[in-house]
Amino acid sequence: xxxxxxxxxxxxxxxxxxxxxxxxxxxxxxxxxxxxxxxxxxxxxxxxxxxxxxxxxxxxxxxxxxxxxxxxxxxxxxxxxxxxxxxxxxxxxxxxxxxxxxxxxxxxxxxxxxxxxxxxxxxxxxxxxxxxxxxxxxxxxxxxxxxxxxxxxxxxxxxxxxxxxxxxxxxxxxxxxxxxxxxxxxxxxxxxxxxxxxxxxxxxxxxxxxxxxxxxxxxxxxxxxxxxxxxxxxxxxxxxxxxxxxxxxxxxxxxxxxxxxxxxxxxxxxxxxxxxxxxxxxxxxxxxxxxxxxxxxxxxxxxxxxxxxxxxxxxxxxxxxxxxxxxxxxxxxxxxxxxxxxxxxxxxxxxxxxxxxxxxxxxxxxxxxxxxxxxxxxxxxxxxxxxxxxxxxxxxxxxxxxxxxxxxxxxxxxxxxxxxxxxxxxxxxxxxxxxxxxxxxxxxxxxxxxxxxxxxxxxxxxxxxxxxxxxxxxxxxxxxxxxxxxxxxxxxxxxxxxxxxxxxxxxxxxxxxxx
RNA sequence: GGCCCCUUCGUCUAGCGGUCUAGGACACUGCCCUUUCACGGCGGCAACACGGGUUCGAGUCCCGUAGGGGUCACCA
Numbered sequence: 301x302x303x304x305x306x307x308x309x310x311x312x313x314x315x316x317x318x319x320x321x322x323x324x325x326x327x328x329x330x331x332x333x334x335x336x337x338x339x340x341x342x343x344x345x346x347x348x349x350x351x352x353x354x355x356x357x358x359x360x361x362x363x364x365x366x367x368x369x370x371x372x373x374x375x376x377x378x379x380x381x382x383x384x385x386x387x388x389x390x391x392x393x394x395x396x397x398x399x400x401x402x403x404x405x406x407x408x409x410x411x412x413x414x415x416x417x418x419x420x421x422x423x424x425x426x427x428x429x430x431x432x433x434x435x436x437x438x439x440x441x442x443x444x445x446x447x448x449x450x451x452x453x454x455x456x457x458x459x460x461x462x463x464x465x466x467x468x469x470x471x472x473x474x475x476x477x478x479x480x481x482x483x484x485x486x487x488x489x490x491x492x493x494x495x496x497x498x499x500x501x502x503x504x505x506x507x508x509x510x511x512x513x514x515x516x517x518x519x520x521x522x523x524x525x526x527x528x529x530x531x532x533x534x535x536x537x538x539x540x541x542x543x544x545x546x547x548x549x550x551x552x553x554x555x556x557x558x559x560x561x562x563x564x565x566x567x568x569x570x571x572x573x574x575x576x577x578x579x580x581x582x583x584x585x586x587x588x589x590x591x592x593x594x595x596x597x598x599x600x601x602x603x604x605x606x607x608x609x610x611x612x613x614x615x616x617x618x619x620x621x622x623x624x625x626x627x628x629x630x631x632x633x634x635x636x637x638x639x640x641x642x643x644x645x646x647x648x649x650x651x652x653x654x655x656x657x658x659x660x661x662x663x664x665x666x667x668x669x670x671x672x673x674x675x676x677x678x679x680x681x682x683x684x685x686x687x688x689x690x691x692x693x694x695x696x697x698x699x700x701x702x703x704x705x706x707x708x709x710x711x712x713x714x715x716x717x718x719x720x721x722x723x724x725x726x727x728x729x730x731x732x733x734x735x736x737x738x739x740x741x742x743x744x745x746x747x748x749x750x751x752x753x754x755x756x757x758x759x760x761x762x763x764x765x766x767x768x769x770x771x772x773x774x775x776x777x778x779x780x781x782x783x784x785x786x787x788x789x790x791x792x793x794x795x796x797x798x799x800x801x802x803x804x805x806x807x808x809x810x811x812x813x814x815x
Numbered sequence: 816g817g818c819c820c821c822u823u824c825g826u827c828u829a830g831c832g833g834u835c836u837a838g839g840a841c842a843c844u845g846c847c848c849u850u851u852c853a854c855g856g857c858g859g860c861a862a863c864a865c866g867g868g869u870u871c872g873a874g875u876c877c878c879g880u881a882g883g884g885g886u887c888a889c890c891a
Contacts, residue, residue: 517886541884789853
């Protein structure tokens with residue numbers, strides 16, 4: 301039985317790269333009927349763990365990645381908060397100490413700092429020389445009499461090599477002698493991540509540790525811990541990290557200002573911001589940006605589109621197939637087709653996937669997705685969203701790439717429309733007879749008493765053109781600007797029918813009167 | 816700097832010694848469709864980092880070089 305885990309620390313947000321790592325873990329578990337565990341690595345976290353965890357859990361729920369054990373659902377290996385497992389970690393540290401794989405060390409922070417400075421001065425790299433190691437109780441007592449407090453350090457082998465069998469990278473060899481005697485237990489008795497993580501992974505019976513490659517350099521150390529404790533080794537798979545847009549460095553939440561210089565990233569962000577602002581959502585938070593998964597949820601992305609895009613960041617089925625449902629991902633995913641090189645995050649491709657995913661949804665679903673945005677923007681009320689609203693979503697078709705794009709069609713909902721300056725100049729001001737035609741058309745439409753639907757509005761405008769000896773294009777552009785305020789939109793007659801004759805007539809006259 | 820990892824179009828990738836004058840997708844772009852925009856259709860531009868081997872034959876295997884990146888805490 302495959303058991304995988306994702307172990308976030310409660311930071312208050314879900315990073316897009318983290319989602320990719322979690323996705324691969326989740327896929328691996330789901331495809332084999334295995335289990336996916338969420339463990340919270342809050343060893344060093346501050347007080348508001350619950351608060352900082354919630355956005356992460358919400359993110360998982362939204363994305364549809366369910367966990368078999370962890371927060372909220374519990375499980376047979378409780379607790380799933382690392383901070384609550386400290387007894388286990390301390391017992392492991394004691395065991396390592398007893399077996400001689402670790403030692404008590406009495407170097408103070410100042411001592412260490414001095415040693416580092418010294419090494420630096422000589423142009424050497426710092427390598428702890430066990431100077432304050434207590435070989436036995438007598439030595440320990442002596443140090444303690446001086447008021448020193450012990451940390452516990454790993455006693456790493458000084459010869460030989462560690463061979464990591466990585467499912468993605470193959471054999472990775474590391475000389476033991478290059479490994480430091482890492483601290484595993486602090487002077488205050490609490491344990492360090494490497495120890496805690498290794499112990500917890502074993503205790504939770506994790507079979508496959510799938511994580512980002514920044515953990516690769518730590519792996520030898522963890523293998524040493526696991527082996528010294530007599531534990532069986534899990535399988536390791538180190539994923540390439542997700543790189544920044546048009547770059548090769550690791551994608552980081554801290555380098556936003558740099559990414560904003562990337563045109564595509566900046567466009568996505570400002571597009572999202574404009575949707576959120578019109579809905580009255582908070583956009584100043586530093587979590588409102590395309591590196592954080594919340595951003596996408598807030599502006600109406602599809603969870604499946606994000607998953608589809610992310611699964612292709614470092615993995616492929618065959619180089620041809622790109623669109624996967626979640627079930628297909630589960631069926632086809634495999635670690636041996638994961639790439640070794642980092643994949644850079646491409647906002648444009650994500651957007652393209654999202655557009656396709658949204659277009660594939662039924663009209664009913666698209667209406668349901670768009671409605672909350674129109675409500676939040678004050679365009680409609682929950683109750684009033686009837687036929688007309690569905691017709692707008694339908695008419696807009698694939699012009700809506702994400703649910704929040706419904707806000708682009710604000711002219712259907714507002715009483716006063718704003719004219720785009722350029723469009724107004726070109727289609728109403730510049731043509732000599734545009735105003736005259738608009739007024740005439742308004743009169744003509746008004747004189748007709750039949751139902752004003754798509755077909756009827758088309759027939760009427762065409763008849764008008766015949767009467768005036770003009771072509772459709774001679775009036776339609778002016779009519780569009782007059783009725784919508786913009787030069788671009790969907791089918792003119794669908795637009796007119798949704799607006800209704802009264803508004804079309806009134807807006808035509810308004811536009812003609814405006815200077 | 817030490818250790819480790821990586822290297823095919825701008826980007827995501829296919830390629831597991833001959834079928835590669837290197838395929839697909841996004842982006843860009845030309846034409847067509849068209850009441851605008853979007854969609855769609857048909858084209859186009861564009862890559863094996865470099866140098867040595869091995870081999871009849873190398874994008875594919877080996878070794879170097881260069882470049883990029885990760886990591887080096889009593890953080891996770």
